[in-house]
Amino acid sequence: MDPRIREHASVIVDHSIDLSEGDDLVIDAHPVAEDLVVALHELAADRGANPLVVQDRLGERYQRAFLRNRDEFETPGHMEALYEAMDCYIAIRANANVTETSDVDPETNAAYQQAMQPLLAERLSKPWCLTQYPAAANAxxxxxxxxxxxxxxWDAVNKDWDAVREHQSQMVDILDPADEVRIVSGERTDVTMSVAGNPTLNDYGEKNLPGGEVFTAPVADSVEGEVLFDKPLYHQGREITDVFLRFEGGDVVEHSAGKNEDLLSEVLSTDEGASRLGELGIGMNRDIDRFTYNMLFDEKMGDTVHMAVGRAYEETVGEDNEQNDSAVHVDMIVDMSEESFIEVDGEKVQEDGTFVFEE
Incomplete structure (x- = not known):
């Protein structure tokens, strides 16, 4: 086994979820990630934890078969019971075919995601980690x-996360007490939003591995302006390009895409919260130096900002603000390397990718 796999497993167990004796651990992984699953079992045994492997939300062929033969769904009670009983959860992204579910109807996918929402909420209430195994299909x-x-x-995952935390804390200190953020890039992105009262989190490889961003939630009804997401995204096995969104009073009132606009439309109409922003994130990991069609990495790239339509993470919403709720959370990326700036309460804190504390 490549020694970097065991190092990866150690980062997950010791840094991300802090696995302890007696913990009931659920690992959600595709079979192509077997080596990492084996390494996690070795560490679980060493720490006296109890691992269980499932192939639920990260499945491919059988999930496609299920979704193509059914269009109404209910939350499965036996799965909900499993997530209620577990102590911690690891999801490992890895694919045999990244487009396996590309011919599933978007409306069916939306209905399925709505039914699975209670499971997602339960998983997110426990210590969890989402990471990537370098499978050939993803390469x-x-x-x-x-x-x-x-x-x-492995260069992005196996690193000094304490040093990352310290570097990114400089941006947290700027954004956390802020009232208003403005994002400008090129001629088609100029959007403002309030973040007043919402905490800014420092992602240094705990829940998402790799980490490398700071993020918060916009006040749901405060978003005004327009955004061109000039980096593509892969969603439900299909590529969506050149997403354009225009906001009024927090809601998307106009949208378009260069490719697969119908899929974008289905995402935005999933439920009431799907047409509002649930996250503003600022990428700060310059070790992630190329776009890979994998949002777990791409949203962390230095010189980028990402925004997610749909669900806001509970921990990014202040007690006096309302959490945007949705069955979806879809991240989209803006390149901030040229003709761009981030303004916080009227002061530029980043211009053409360079933060004020890096000058």
Whole structure:
């Protein structure tokens, strides 16, 4: 086994979820990630924890078969009972075919996500970690050889996360007490939002691994302006490009996409909260230096900002503000490397990708 796999497992267990004796651990993983699952079992045994492997939300062929043969769903009680009983949860992204579910009807996917919402809420209430195993299919999607993709993934994952936390805390100190944020990029992105009263979190490889961002939630009805997300995203096995959203009073009132606009429309109409922003994130990880069609990495890239339509994370919403709730949380990225700036309470804190504390 590549020693970097065991190092990856150690970061998950010791840094991300702090696995302890007696913990009932659920690992959600595709079979192609078996080596990482094996390494996690070794560490679980060493720490006296109790691992269980499922192939639920990260499944491919069987999930496609289920979704293509059913269009009405209910929350499965036996799965809900499992997540209620567990102490911690690890999700490992890895694919045999990244487009396996691309021919599932978007409306069916939306209905399924709504039914699974209670499971998601239960998982997020426990210590959890979402990470990536460098499978060949994901390397292919990134346009990289398997070996190069392995280097890319493990260089991003196996690092000094305490140093990352310290560096990113400078941006947290700017954003956390702020009232208003303005994002400008090129000629088609100029959007403002209030973040007053909402905490800013420092993502240094705990819940998302790799980490490398600071993020918060906009006040739901405060978003005004328009955004062109000039980086593509992969959603439900399909690529969506050049997403354009225009906001009034927090709601998306106009949208378009260069490719798969119908899928974007289905996302935005999933439920009432799906047409509002649930997250504003600022990428700060410059070790992630290329776009790979994997939002777990792409949203952390330095010189980027991402915004997510849909669910706001509970811990990013202040007690006096309302949490935007939705069955979806879909991140989209704006390139901030040129003709761009971030303004916080009227002062520029980043221009063309460079933060004020880096000058």
């Amino acid at each position: 292919q999607l990134a346009g990289m050889s398997t070996e190069a993709y392995e280097d890319f993934v």
